[in-house]
Amino acid sequence: xxxxxxxxxxxxxxxxxxxxxxxxxxxxxxxxxxxxxxxxxxxxxxxxxxxxxxxxxxxxxxxxxxxxxxxxxxxxxxxxxxxxxxxxxxxxxxxxxxxxxxxxxxxxxxxxxxxxxxxxxxxxxxxxxxxxxxxxxxxxxxxxxxxxxxxxxxxxxxxxxxxxxxxxxxxxxxxxxxxxxxxxxxxxxxxxxxxxxxxxxxxxxxxxxxxxxxxxxxxxxxxxxxxxxxxxxxxxxxxxxxxxxxxxxxxxxxxxxxxxxxxxxxxxxxxxxxxxxxxxxxxxxxxxxxxxxxxxxxxxxxxxxxxxxxxxxxxxxxxxxxxxxxxxxxxxxxxxxxxxxxxxxxxxxxxxxxxxxxxxxxxxxxxxxxxxxxxxxxx
Numbered sequence: 001x002x003x004x005x006x007x008x009x010x011x012x013x014x015x016x017x018x019x020x021x022x023x024x025x026x027x028x029x030x031x032x033x034x035x036x037x038x039x040x041x042x043x044x045x046x047x048x049x050x051x052x053x054x055x056x057x058x059x060x061x062x063x064x065x066x067x068x069x070x071x072x073x074x075x076x077x078x079x080x081x082x083x084x085x086x087x088x089x090x091x092x093x094x095x096x097x098x099x100x101x102x103x104x105x106x107x108x109x110x111x112x113x114x115x116x117x118x119x120x121x122x123x124x125x126x127x128x129x130x131x132x133x134x135x136x137x138x139x140x141x142x143x144x145x146x147x148x149x150x151x152x153x154x155x156x157x158x159x160x161x162x163x164x165x166x167x168x169x170x171x172x173x174x175x176x177x178x179x180x181x182x183x184x185x186x187x188x189x190x191x192x193x194x195x196x197x198x199x200x201x202x203x204x205x206x207x208x209x210x211x212x213x214x215x216x217x218x219x220x221x222x223x224x225x226x227x228x229x230x231x232x233x234x235x236x237x238x239x240x241x242x243x244x245x246x247x248x249x250x251x252x253x254x255x256x257x258x259x260x261x262x263x264x265x266x267x268x269x270x271x272x273x274x275x276x277x278x279x280x281x282x283x284x285x286x287x288x289x290x291x292x293x294x295x296x297x298x299x300x301x302x303x304x305x306x307x308x309x310x311x312x313x314x315x316x317x318x319x320x321x322x323x324x325x326x327x328x329x330x331x332x333x334x335x336x337x338x339x340x341x342x343x344x345x346x347x348x349x350x351x352x353x354x355x356x357x358x359x360x361x362x363x364x365x366x367x368x369x370x371x372x373x374x375x376x377x378x379x
Contacts, residue, residue, distance in 0.1 A: 048135070080134065
């Protein structure tokens with residue numbers, strides 16, 4: 001017994017030492033007068049939000065960037081929860097990465113923005129409770145894929161909003177097509193420079209489609225505690241949803257998919273058959289499509305919005321630019337000049353779209369703000 005107690009004490013001391021070495025610059029910065037903590041808008045739904053992270057390995061596929069390895073993915077799961085006293089997750093640290101993955105990402109991002117180390121606390125608290133038990137019920141499932149070059153962290157606030165309205169939201173990281181992917185719990189960090197093979201954009205996008213398809217196939221076995229609350233008959237996709245007609249069509253034909261929301265605004269809308277489609281972007285898209293398809297279509301246009309505007313980058317970078325004006329030129333190139341309107345809009349219209357298409361809420365017009373336009377084609 002005594003040996004076990006000494007071992008536990010030693011482990012605790014080692015962990016404390018690691019925390020002191022790894023996290024002093026970006027850990028708990030309460031009281032650091034010169035460190036700015038951004039904040040995500042609170043969810044507007046009635047549910048508390050839980051979050052957990054899961055590693056998936058597709059043993060039937062080799063990774064095109066590392067042909068010697070099976071394709072491995074990381075996902076965050078946000079869901080309606082009975083939160084209780086569970087702690088709130090940090091934004092950049094948990095659940096999206098461990099401290100090692102975070103430290104691989106933060107210095108480069110700070111340099112790109114023109115920030116000095118310690119000026120921004122990237123580990124500000126979110127509104128999600130770590131590993132909280134799920135709420136009672138049966139909830140539709142949404143799978144979100146961030147645009148190329150972004151991490152799944154960028155959908156934290158969007159996922160929290162959707163989960164608070166009664167959805168289980170799986171945000172997917174695509175290794176080698178994201179700045180950093182930390183393969184929890186192994187503490188292995190994957191960056192694009194770790195690739196053994198150069199992969200062209202067309203193959204990378206096809207791999208992303210295969211990643212999304214694999215996640216949807218594995219939903220029932222993602223987590224034993226969550227499996228009982230997933231309604232797999234009601235499945236939606238959002239974020240990046242294909243870069244050409246064939247990719248979009250493949251995603252539309254995945255079992256259970258009843259709605260697709262493209263929040264990059266970059267793909268035509270005539271390629272989903274009868275699956276309802278929402279396009280959110282910064283410029284108008286032809287949403288009349290092929291009349292033989294006959295599905296429900298809507299285009300929401302936020303003039304001047306960029307794809308990054310419609311992720312957490314929109315609200316987080318806008319706050320940083322306001323606090324540190326020298327970062328404004330880089331931030332404007334990233335997210336445009338339509339914040340916080342763009343971020344508010346994408347959160348609102350995603351809830352409205354999936355409520356109608358997956359949850360049976362009666363159809364109605366999107367209640368968008370001035371400056372935003374909506375074009376709906378209903379069969």
